[in-house]
Structure formats: C-alpha cells, structure tokens
Amino acid sequence: MIIFSIFREVLRRPLGAVSLAVLVALYAAAVFADFFAPYATNEQDLDRTYHPPTALFFQDGGLQVQAYELVDPTEAKYEKIVGQGYPIHFFGKGFEYRFLGLFKTQRHLFTIQEDAGRVYLLGSDSTGRDVFSRLIFGSRVSLFIGLLGITITTTLGFLVGGLSGYFGGRMDFVAMRLVEFMMAMPGLYLLLALRSALAPHFASDQMFFVIILILSLIGWAGTARVLRGMTLSLRQNQYVMAAESMGQSPVVILRKHILPNLVSYLLVAATLSIPGYILGEAALSFLGLGIQEPSASWGLMLSQAQDVKVFYLNFWWLLTPGFAIFVTVIAYNVLGDVLRDVVDPKMKTR
Amino acid sequence: MSAFIFRRLLSLIPLLLGITMLVFILMSLAPGDFLTPVKAQRDVPAELIQAIEIEFGLDRPWYVQYWKWLGNVAQGNLGHSWAYKLPVVDLIGQRLWATFLLSVSAFVFAWGIAIPLGVLAAVYKDSIFDRIASALAYAALSIPEFFLALLFVFVAAQTGWFPLGGATSIEYDYLNWFGKIGDRAYHLILPTLALGIGSVASIMRIMRANFLDTMRAEYVTTARAKGLSEFAVIFKHTLRNAINPLVSSFGFAFSGLLSGALMVEIVLQYPGIGQLMYQSILREDQFVVLASVMMGCSMLVLGNLLADILLAWSDPRIRLEKKK
Numbered sequence: 001m002i003i004f005s006i007f008r009e010v011l012r013r014p015l016g017a018v019s020l021a022v023l024v025a026l027y028a029a030a031v032f033a034d035f036f037a038p039y040a041t042n043e044q045d046l047d048r049t050y051h052p053p054t055a056l057f058f059q060d061g062g063l064q065v066q067a068y069e070l071v072d073p074t075e076a077k078y079e080k081i082v083g084q085g086y087p088i089h090f091f092g093k094g095f096e097y098r099f100l101g102l103f104k105t106q107r108h109l110f111t112i113q114e115d116a117g118r119v120y121l122l123g124s125d126s127t128g129r130d131v132f133s134r135l136i137f138g139s140r141v142s143l144f145i146g147l148l149g150i151t152i153t154t155t156l157g158f159l160v161g162g163l164s165g166y167f168g169g170r171m172d173f174v175a176m177r178l179v180e181f182m183m184a185m186p187g188l189y190l191l192l193a194l195r196s197a198l199a200p201h202f203a204s205d206q207m208f209f210v211i212i213l214i215l216s217l218i219g220w221a222g223t224a225r226v227l228r229g230m231t232l233s234l235r236q237n238q239y240v241m242a243a244e245s246m247g248q249s250p251v252v253i254l255r256k257h258i259l260p261n262l263v264s265y266l267l268v269a270a271t272l273s274i275p276g277y278i279l280g281e282a283a284l285s286f287l288g289l290g291i292q293e294p295s296a297s298w299g300l301m302l303s304q305a306q307d308v309k310v311f312y313l314n315f316w317w318l319l320t321p322g323f324a325i326f327v328t329v330i331a332y333n334v335l336g337d338v339l340r341d342v343v344d345p346k347m348k349t350r
Numbered sequence: 351m352s353a354f355i356f357r358r359l360l361s362l363i364p365l366l367l368g369i370t371m372l373v374f375i376l377m378s379l380a381p382g383d384f385l386t387p388v389k390a391q392r393d394v395p396a397e398l399i400q401a402i403e404i405e406f407g408l409d410r411p412w413y414v415q416y417w418k419w420l421g422n423v424a425q426g427n428l429g430h431s432w433a434y435k436l437p438v439v440d441l442i443g444q445r446l447w448a449t450f451l452l453s454v455s456a457f458v459f460a461w462g463i464a465i466p467l468g469v470l471a472a473v474y475k476d477s478i479f480d481r482i483a484s485a486l487a488y489a490a491l492s493i494p495e496f497f498l499a500l501l502f503v504f505v506a507a508q509t510g511w512f513p514l515g516g517a518t519s520i521e522y523d524y525l526n527w528f529g530k531i532g533d534r535a536y537h538l539i540l541p542t543l544a545l546g547i548g549s550v551a552s553i554m555r556i557m558r559a560n561f562l563d564t565m566r567a568e569y570v571t572t573a574r575a576k577g578l579s580e581f582a583v584i585f586k587h588t589l590r591n592a593i594n595p596l597v598s599s600f601g602f603a604f605s606g607l608l609s610g611a612l613m614v615e616i617v618l619q620y621p622g623i624g625q626l627m628y629q630s631i632l633r634e635d636q637f638v639v640l641a642s643v644m645m646g647c648s649m650l651v652l653g654n655l656l657a658d659i660l661l662a663w664s665d666p667r668i669r670l671e672k673k674k
Contacts, residue, residue: 181368188612189627189646193639196631197376279494283613286496287628305500306617311507319504322497330492 002263009342016338022331030139034097036109037133038119042294043095045118045128050076050315053123056088063088065112065119075313086116123317125304131317135324138296142278143328145212149277150270152216157223158262162254164224165231176228182221190218191280195289204292211290215280223269227262234258264343272336275329282325298325358655365651366644371416373643377636378412402430419640429637433630438641441626446645448517449615449622451534453607453649455542460549465596467550468557469589475562483554490551495610499544499617512540515619537620544614545607553596560592567591597660 010016029036055066064085068078092111099105112119121132164172194214202210234240243253284290285299298321305318422429428438471480506512517537525533565588573587612624623642630638
C-alpha cells in the first residue's frame, strides 16, 4: 500500500517523526481525557477562583502539591503556605466515568485527597474550574472537528470535482460557477451568516455537528476545484480510455482508476487544511457562536480570557488554550510539509 | 485595458446579486426578524413600524422582500440600522474607511517587511539567518490571528504602552490635522501587527521560493557571465521576475486580510466593518449585515482587479499580449 510506504518515509525524517509524535500525544490525551484529567469539566470551586498554577515539590519520598491560602479575594491573590503540601496519588480515585465507554472506573492518572485542596496544574478559571482538565476535555471538540470536517469536505470535493471533471459539459459549468461563487465570499463572513441561519434550528448540545456542517459547507469548494483539474488531466490517460472501451461504468472508473492517483495529493491537502477547521471552530466558539458552556473547547476557553480582570491582574494561565491551538496547528503544518516533500517535492498545494 | 476593467466590474454585478440573495435566504431562515426587538421598544410608534413593513415588504416571502430591497438599493437607499438609529449608508461609510485603513496598513507592513526578508533569506540560503527566519515564519503562520490579538491586548493592558481598542482617542476632534494622523496611526499599530504578522510569514516564504527558482534561470547566469554587478543581477534581473507570482496573489492576500480583519477588529475593538457585521448578526440588524457583506465582497473583487492591473504593469509579457 502506498499509504504505508509514505508513512514509513515520514517517520524517517526527524521533523516528520516529531510532529507525528506531538499529534499522536494530543489525540491520545483527547481520547483518554477522563483518565488524564483530575477533575470533571464542570467541577467548580467558588473558593478558589482564578487560582494560579499550583507548584509541585518533593517531600517524604513523594511528589507533593503546594498548599495555598487566599490573601485578597478581590484581586484573587493567593500565597504559598511554606512547608505545607498534599501528596499526589498516582492512579488514585476521583470522579467516576466510563473508560472508553466500556466499563465504569474512578481511577485517574493523578489525584490528591479531596478534602486537602485541589491540584491546578494550569490554574483555575472564574468559577474555580481546573484549566488543565478543561483543556484536555476541550481538545476532544477542537481536535475531532478537524478530522470529521476534512473527511466530509474531501468526500464532497471529490464527488463534485471528480464528476464534473470526468463528465464535463453543463454539469461542470454549473458546478464550477458555484465553486467560484463560494470562493469569492470572504470565509468568515459566510461562516457568520450561515451560523446565524442554522443555529436556531438546533439544540445547543448539537452545536458540535452544526459547526462541522458549516465548516464543511464552506470548505469543499477549493478541494473540488483542484480535484476537477486533476481528474481532467487524468482522464486523458490511456488506461482510463481502455477502461472506458471495456465498458466500465463511470463510477467504477472514478473509484478504481482516478481516485488511487489522487490519494497522495488528498493526503497532503487534507493534512494542510485540518488547521483551518480547528481555527474555524476556535474562532466561532471564541465569538460565543460555537460550542456553548458548560462544554469545553479551546476557543470557548479563550473567550473567557477576554475579561478585563484577566488582563490587568495577569491571569496568564487562561491563555494556555491559545498555545494548545498553536502547537496543534504547527504540528499539522510541519507534518503536511514533510508529507508534501515525501509525496512529490515539486507539488504546490497552495 | 479599460475594456478589461469594465468587464471585470460588470462581473461584480451577478456576484453581488448572488451573495445578497444567499444572505437574504439565510437570514429569512433565522426565526424572528430585525423588527422583533424594535417592536419590543415602546418609543417606536406602531405606524412607523407598519410603514417600514410595507416599504420593505416584510410581511411577504423572502423573494418579494429581496426584490423590494433591490429596488431600494438601486435608488441608493441601503435601509436603516435599528441598533444604531442611523441610515446604513452613513454607518457603513465610517466603518469601511476604518477597515480599509487597517487592511492597507497591514498590507504595507507585511509586504514591506516580507519582500526584503524573503530576498535576504534566498540570497543567504541555508545560513543561520535563513534558518531562523524560516522557523519564525513557521511559527507566525501557525498562530491564529485572534490569539495574537488577544496577546497584544494582554501586553497593552500590562504595560500601558498602547491604546486598548478604538480607532481614535476621545480628544480626536480637537487635534490639529497632524495630530489626527498621529492619533490614527497610534491606534493602528496593534491591529496592524496582529493582522500583518501572518502575512509577513506567508509572503516571505513565497518570495524566498520564487527567488530561488528565478536565480536558477539561464538569463541570471547570462547576466552574471557578462559581468554585471551582483546588485544589478539581484535587483534588476531576479527580483522583478521573482515578484510576478506574488503580485498575482495580491488579491488573494487582500481577501485573507479582510477575513482576518474581522477577528482582529472584534478582539482589539477596532470599529471596522467586520466588527459591525458581527454585532449586526447578533442583533439581526438585517440591512447592516447585507450592506457589510456586499462591501466586503466588493473589496475582495476590487482587490483581485487591482492585482490583475498591477500584474500587467509589472510583467510586460502580459501587457504586450493584450495590445495585439
């Protein structure tokens, strides 16, 4: 299989291996979010709002969490209680969840005693929720919207582009005018207009799918145009003519003779456009038009960081979702570039 | 050339028709209309509401409304904004100017920095400078504009060096002509940086790649062989050819800026057309949404047109072909 040989070649290059490792780690954290996160998405603690990241130290042969006391509630100022800490339990018990939806368990990677205080690796937000836990749970939305979205657009783009490239004629004309129309509109404007039309027809917990739908509706045009061009040139090949003369149906020809030739291009283009979906979701949620509270997504978490209080009192840890987006996007971009080098050094995808 | 420009402007008409129709359909799908909040206001007389409903045909299906709206637009009446209590034309005018200023300044910033950087990176290929520049470009490309804007707000709030939002200060109207320009520029710094840094990176990368491609061309070798100075080789023979593909991406870059400007305007509270569009969508201020989408698309098409004209100007091959 061509995919496996491409994969092996990517792993052989240092940049490819690193970016792939980062992505695998991110997706693993998203899939096993319940296990890695010490607290549930909405576990509030109104006594510990805007808590800074807790320090860790070694004592009594184990890792301990620094204890803090609230000095000034109006400015959310916390001070360390010197020498006091709570031991971290690895694989300890916390909130109950279903592991991969299979069986119930209470085990988490790390917890501390419930009455002792809380461990905030990345601080807490305005209602005392653990930013680290929310970051991990939010990655589910942010990361999988990219994968699902690209699957839909690529399929749609291949159908429209492949069919209109193969058949040409009137259908091609109509499809391409439609594509040009879609591409002539500024993306975010269309995003906002679509969202305002579609959202009221769905419940707020279906927002995830609405966003995927909107992003895919916008994204298919570019893919369709490129694939049409490639199909147009591929169908001149003798093996396509041979298949035609043997009486194979267009669908079979598209699937068996044209699609395999597009796979490597699709792979690269998909990798390079996934960041667009992640950013699109983040932007929508950031504007308050995407994923709604109490769910978590990176964009939604960032919108909380827009508070004046955050700016003036320097609650920098609320900006960490932005860095998470940044790391994800850069990993995809690097991986995409490495893939492009592997597949075809001369190929231009943008 | 003028026939060409005319044809392009003509193609704007079906595009705008299609887009406004799409927005009309989308907005009619959303429950309620822009009069719903107005009806709740006690100070608006019922006769006025009825008059407006009849004027814009609000009690009819969307295609009748669209037709009515088109008729009004043809007479230069873009409707009335309820949220701002202003004719849309006045509102859009101010905002359009602000967004245009922002886009242009981000554009100048991006191209002014990216092209020299790209040329330097290509000339000193594989040097430390090249490597650092490439790495930074990668980072800049991957950082979302609104996050960058958020970071800037953070810095501005912590240091107090830059204004937090707005396009002008409160005392703007009392400043003299020179002070006004300075004030505008001061408020433009952060939005320009937030919007421009991503473009710097992408343009720099394209420029570097183009330049390296062109340096391999035979006419460059010829220029060197006939003893031209390195300066002339780089600036006269390579740069002018390497820059052509970039000029054609001008319109595309402009559209990217326009879309990006929306997020930057919202985060940095810069009163541009993107921010207006966002707020109007939230308030179902239909005519403002329609007008701002129209303006956004027109700016895009005009940007593309400008790119084609510039390309003809910078590349004699295209210019001469047209003359034949």
